[in-house]
Amino acid sequence: MTSRRRFLQAGGAAVIGGATASLAGCASGPEPRKSLGRVMIIGAGYGGLTAAKYLRMWSGGNIEVMLVDREPTFISCPMSNLVIGGSRTLAEITRSRNKLRDYGVQLLTDEVTAVDHAKKIVKFKARYADMGYDRLIVSPGIDFMYETLPGMKGAEAQSQVLHAWKAGEQTVALRKQLESMPANGVYVLSIPLAPYRCPPGPYERVCQVAHYLKQAKPKARIIVLDANENITSKGPLFRAAWEQLYKGMIEYRPNSEVKDVDVRGKTLKTDFDSIKGDVLNVLPPMRAGDIARSAGLINANNRWCGVDWLSTESTAVPGVHVLGDATLSAPAMPKSGHMANQHGKLAAAAIVEIMNGRQPSQTPVIANTCYSFVSDKEVIHVASVHQYDPKQKTLVTVPGSGGVSASRSAIEGVYGWAWAQNIWGDMLG
Amino acid sequence: MNRKLLPALLPALLPVLLPALLLPLGALAQSADPNVGRMIASNCANCHGTNGVSVGGMPALAGRPRADLLQMMREFRDGKRPATIMHQLAKGYNEAQLEAVSAYLSTQKPN
Numbered sequence: 232m233t234s235r236r237r238f239l240q241a242g243g244a245a246v247i248g249g250a251t252a253s254l255a256g257c258a259s260g261p262e263p264r265k266s267l268g269r270v271m272i273i274g275a276g277y278g279g280l281t282a283a284k285y286l287r288m289w290s291g292g293n294i295e296v297m298l299v300d301r302e303p304t305f306i307s308c309p310m311s312n313l314v315i316g317g318s319r320t321l322a323e324i325t326r327s328r329n330k331l332r333d334y335g336v337q338l339l340t341d342e343v344t345a346v347d348h349a350k351k352i353v354k355f356k357a358r359y360a361d362m363g364y365d366r367l368i369v370s371p372g373i374d375f376m377y378e379t380l381p382g383m384k385g386a387e388a389q390s391q392v393l394h395a396w397k398a399g400e401q402t403v404a405l406r407k408q409l410e411s412m413p414a415n416g417v418y419v420l421s422i423p424l425a426p427y428r429c430p431p432g433p434y435e436r437v438c439q440v441a442h443y444l445k446q447a448k449p450k451a452r453i454i455v456l457d458a459n460e461n462i463t464s465k466g467p468l469f470r471a472a473w474e475q476l477y478k479g480m481i482e483y484r485p486n487s488e489v490k491d492v493d494v495r496g497k498t499l500k501t502d503f504d505s506i507k508g509d510v511l512n513v514l515p516p517m518r519a520g521d522i523a524r525s526a527g528l529i530n531a532n533n534r535w536c537g538v539d540w541l542s543t544e545s546t547a548v549p550g551v552h553v554l555g556d557a558t559l560s561a562p563a564m565p566k567s568g569h570m571a572n573q574h575g576k577l578a579a580a581a582i583v584e585i586m587n588g589r590q591p592s593q594t595p596v597i598a599n600t601c602y603s604f605v606s607d608k609e610v611i612h613v614a615s616v617h618q619y620d621p622k623q624k625t626l627v628t629v630p631g632s633g634g635v636s637a638s639r640s641a642i643e644g645v646y647g648w649a650w651a652q653n654i655w656g657d658m659l660g
Numbered sequence: 661m662n663r664k665l666l667p668a669l670l671p672a673l674l675p676v677l678l679p680a681l682l683l684p685l686g687a688l689a690q691s692a693d694p695n696v697g698r699m700i701a702s703n704c705a706n707c708h709g710t711n712g713v714s715v716g717g718m719p720a721l722a723g724r725p726r727a728d729l730l731q732m733m734r735e736f737r738d739g740k741r742p743a744t745i746m747h748q749l750a751k752g753y754n755e756a757q758l759e760a761v762s763a764y765l766s767t768q769k770p771n
Contacts, residue, residue: 284710285702569706576702580695592693596757598703598749614745616752632752636744643744649717650707656715657705 267293267586268365271353273343273522275300275328276308277568278370278554280658281575287334289583297362299339299355302399304328305659308429309568309601310651311398315406316439318607324398324651330660346526348548366582369528369536369545370554370571371520372397373428376534379516382492391494392511395436396428408510409443415450419508421489421499423516424458426535428556428566431464431613433457433514435603438469441477442606453481454506456499458488464565465603465611465635472605472639489513519557528553535559540619540626542581542591543574552578561626564617565599572654573597595619597626602647610643611636697764700757704765711768726766733758 270286272279275298283298305326313319328338342356346369352361375394377383383392395405409418418440422433437455444451462469462483473481491500492513499506499513518524518534528536528547536553537546540561545551555571564570574597581591596618602610615633617626636643693699701711704721708714712721721729735741736750737758753761 289698572706573703576699580699580702592695592699594693594696596700596703596753598706598752600707600745600749612745614748616749618752629752632748634748640744645717646707646744652715653709653718654706657710 266295269295269297269363270366270368270582271362271364272296272298272368272370273300273346273353274370274372274520274555275302275305275338276370276372276555276571277654277658278571278575278578279368280305280328280331281572282368282370282552282554282578283336283575284331284334284658284660285576285579286582287336289579290586292335294583294586295337296335297337297339297364298328298331299341299343299353301340301342301356303340305655306398306402307568307651307655308396308398308432310648311395311402312432312436312439313604313607314398314402315395315409315436316442316604316607317406318442318604321399321403326655326659328659334660343522344525346522346551348527348551351550366586367551368554368578368582369523369526369551369557370575371522371557373517373556373566374520375515376518377515380489380492380513382494383513383515388492388494392492392513394514395512396432396514396517405510405512409440410447412448412451412509414448415452416448416509417452417454417507418444418510418512419454419456419499419506420512421456421487421514422458422463423514424488425463426560426566427514427517429568429601430565431469431601431603434462434464434469435605436512437481438472438477438603438605441473441480444480445477451480453477454508455481455483456487456489456501456506457483457485460485464601465613468611468635468639469603469605472609472611476606517556519553523553523557526551528557531559540577540624541593541595542585543578544581552582554578561617563615563628564626565601565613565615567599567601569601569654570597570599572658573599575658593619593621595626600650602643602650604644604647605639608641608644609639610641610647611639612643612647696757697760697762700753700761701764701768704761712765713768713771720770721765722768723770724766726762729762729765730758733762 283296286296307324310324341358343353344356345354393401393405395401487501489499519536528545530537530547536557537559538553543552545553554574556566577595584591598616600614602612613635616629620627707718708721714720733750736746
């Protein structure tokens with residue numbers, strides 16, 4: 232470990248400059264190793280963090296890894312609904328990424344403003360000079376298509392009508408809005424057409440808001456405007472929880488796509504209706520994060536990044552890998568944090584092979600597990616396993632595998648929280 | 661390939677082809693990817709910790725006997741062992757993959 236740390240310090244001294252300069256830094260270390268080159272990772276969420284750690288582990292420290300994010304700490308989207316429900320705090324879902332330094336990951340805090348694919352250079356907004364790389368991983372998460380909701384275009388509107396679909400400031404702000412809501416008030420959640428980040432997430436949020444209101448404001452009501460024709464994940468289990476735990480509190484309206492928002496009038500508009508509420512929580516339609524767009528990686532419906540599921544290499548730009556929610560999902564593959572973690576490992580394994588001059592595995596297999604809290608203690612899950620099918624050239628679910636909980640349970644509540652601790656440990660060291 | 665050429669070449673090719681033909685399909689995939697155990701263990705890691713070293717709340721898998729791990733996974737797969745989720749996940753892997761991940765995890769250092 233000591234020699235690895237020294238090696239890293241040598242590499243770290245050459246942070247500014249191209250991959251070549253850094254290679255020279257490595258060579259001058261006390262125990263020279265043959266570096267296979269540098270991988271730059273944009274985005275330190277579930278995908279990027281996992282890719283960073285596993286690239287270092289699986290390359291035996293022979294690939295230099297730079298991980299950049301505009302935020303210095305990690306805040307988890309999974310479990311963030313519990314902060315809205317009040318059973319967990321933001322601090323409990325916030326983690327430092329500093330332990331990744333022990334693995335030799337070089338951590339940068341800045342925003343990447345541009346990628347020059349021809350020169351293999353990324354440009355930063357504030358702190359760092361242009362930086363070179365040999366391969367690039369973009370794990371940008373999602374951004375919102377506010378242009379589809381005319382009333383939501385301005386920053387003022389966006390600060391009043393929250394999404395709370397990126398954990399952090401808005402998570403806490405939405406909780407405060409619920410606390411300030413009148414005792415007989417109405418909370419309205421709008422859900423966009425799939426695909427969007429975290430299919431069961433909106434329905435879990437309904438449960439968490441209901442859990443809070445049941446205790447604090449039992450006369451308050453919840454209206455769910457779902458653009459989809461039905462609950463998109465774990466439907467019967469969510470319906471049972473709503474009926475049995477929160478009877479009479481939740482009104483679910485399918486096929487109700489919100490087309491506009493009257494922020495001042497606190498009203499959501501569908502093609503047929505205007506729905507007034509005291510707290511509006513709008514999940515706008517989503518697409519791959521901004522940096523994916525400016526880097527020319529979006530090539531599906533102007534929203535998502537196509538990838539080769541053998542390697543997660545972009546189908547738009549060679550040598551660039553895209554992970555997580557930003558990708559054009561394979562069939563029945565959810566946009567989840569768990570899945571993004573798995574993408575990170577698939578990418579790390581493939582990149583280690585590619586940078587060693589070998590072919591990536593032709594038989595990758597990944598899995599998904601998603602726990603949703605229907606109260607502060609009870610949980611339901613959905614699970615799936617995805618093996619690569621060479622005929623369809625994509626990852627497909629294995630027939631007969633996967634499934635959902637038999638019923639909600641407190642034991643899965645324990646597992647759900649343990650899942651979070653273990654996956655955060657898996658990503659963050 | 662030329663039809664006449666094939667019978668002529670077959671005796672020469674047999675020693676190469678025969679071992680491959682005798683292997684089960686899953687084992688072929690395994691031989692094509694030397695890291696299959698490591699890859700599947702990285703799927704387990706999301707709940708059971710990196711290389712099976714759990715940080716708590718979930719059973720640790722690192723360093724447990726290979727035969728025990730394999731038996732457990734087979735029982736989950738066949739519905740013979742009570743589970744909340746593992747019976748659904750175990751069905752997603754073929755026998756060779758279960759063997760490979762059991763072998764890999766058994767060699768990992770427990771915490």
